[in-house]
Amino acid sequence: MSITLNRIAEQGTNGVAMMPIIQGVARAAATISALLRSAVFKDVLGEAGAENVQGEQQQKLDVLTDEIFFQEMRATGFVCAVGSEEQEQLQVVEEYAHADWLVLVDPLDGSSNLDIDGPVGTIFSIVKRTSPNLQRPQEMDCLQPGKQIVAAGYVLYGPATMLVCSVGNGVEGYSINPGTSRFELSHPDIRIPAQGGYYSVNEAYSSSWLGGMGSRLGRMKRETGLGMRYVGSMVADMHRTLLKGGIFLYPADENKPNGKLRLLYEAIPMGFLMEQAGGQAMSADGRVLEVMPQGLHQRIPVFLGATAAVSSLLA
Ligand code: P6P
Numbered sequence: 001m002s003i004t005l006n007r008i009a010e011q012g013t014n015g016v017a018m019m020p021i022i023q024g025v026a027r028a029a030a031t032i033s034a035l036l037r038s039a040v041f042k043d044v045l046g047e048a049g050a051e052n053v054q055g056e057q058q059q060k061l062d063v064l065t066d067e068i069f070f071q072e073m074r075a076t077g078f079v080c081a082v083g084s085e086e087q088e089q090l091q092v093v094e095e096y097a098h099a100d101w102l103v104l105v106d107p108l109d110g111s112s113n114l115d116i117d118g119p120v121g122t123i124f125s126i127v128k129r130t131s132p133n134l135q136r137p138q139e140m141d142c143l144q145p146g147k148q149i150v151a152a153g154y155v156l157y158g159p160a161t162m163l164v165c166s167v168g169n170g171v172e173g174y175s176i177n178p179g180t181s182r183f184e185l186s187h188p189d190i191r192i193p194a195q196g197g198y199y200s201v202n203e204a205y206s207s208s209w210l211g212g213m214g215s216r217l218g219r220m221k222r223e224t225g226l227g228m229r230y231v232g233s234m235v236a237d238m239h240r241t242l243l244k245g246g247i248f249l250y251p252a253d254e255n256k257p258n259g260k261l262r263l264l265y266e267a268i269p270m271g272f273l274m275e276q277a278g279g280q281a282m283s284a285d286g287r288v289l290e291v292m293p294q295g296l297h298q299r300i301p302v303f304l305g306a307t308a309a310v311s312s313l314l315a
Pocket of ligand 1: 237
């Protein structure tokens with residue numbers, strides 16, 4: 001008998017509260033997966049002709065997937081607002097502005113890989129509002145350190161479509177079974193291997209890295225003997241790191257003094273998952289989940305991986 005996402009409700013009070021929202025994520029993921037597979041025939045590849053709040057060229061699919069995700073969060077009836085990479089401001093769900101939960105999301109991470117049919121993903125985290133329910137949710141409700149989030153996960157749109165998530169009791173992977181068109185448990189209890197795997201970083205920037213990261217990486221490579229893999233899609237690079245071991249890093253450099261990846265909807269959810277899988281999630285000044293967010297779209301350097309690799313790099 002296959003195990004579905006309903007299993008999440010068996011994981012304590014957080015599991016019961018998170019299941020309907022994570023099921024909403026799964027519905028969005030199934031729609032996005034189908035859209036990606038047919039994109040080339042629907043003229044939805046390529047640039048949308050606008051920049052997002054990050055100053056990056058929006059892909060048409062960035063815009064479409066953001067709307068799909070927001071509508072599924074709205075349909076759950078439990079989400080009062082969504083903070084998205086594709087939206088400058090917090091998007092309030094008007095009909096449910098008094099609900100308990102906010103979702104932070106990068107709806108289509110790695111979208112620059114779309115035109116070469118590369119893997120892309122959706123990254124999300126779920127936090128409980130800090131403001132009274134009768135008030136309208138504000139950006140401040142999202143600005144909580146990662147140690148306070150209740151759930152996080154990602155969807156990898158690869159050869160299979162897989163939702164990897166945690167409600168604080170370890171990490172599980174659910175894959176779409178084409179036979180049933182449902183997400184079914186495929187990777188129970190994901191734990192990052194203590195040794196082995198790969199280091200994953202864009203070494204093209206190594207000459208401008210800050211904090212002596214070039215020499216640190218050289219020492220880590222000598223000490224660990226890790227091979228190198230880099231897709232340029234955080235979900236794909238993180239998924240391989242979780243399953244095979246090693247470390248994923250995006251350091252600060254002279255042109256990106258705070259790194260490139262966003263704290264609220266990339267570093268925190270991925271850091272939460274990495275710690276839940278037995279790894280470490282560090283930034284320039286310590287643990288990612290301890291960083292106090294100052295804004296919806298702030299960036300942060302990240303070093304996520306097995307303890308041995310992270311320690312070798314940052315010691
Ligand atoms: P670079 C994709 O644009 C992304 O936000 C992450 O998915 C990925 O890890 C990173 O940027 C890749 O950045 O500078 O190596 O192309």
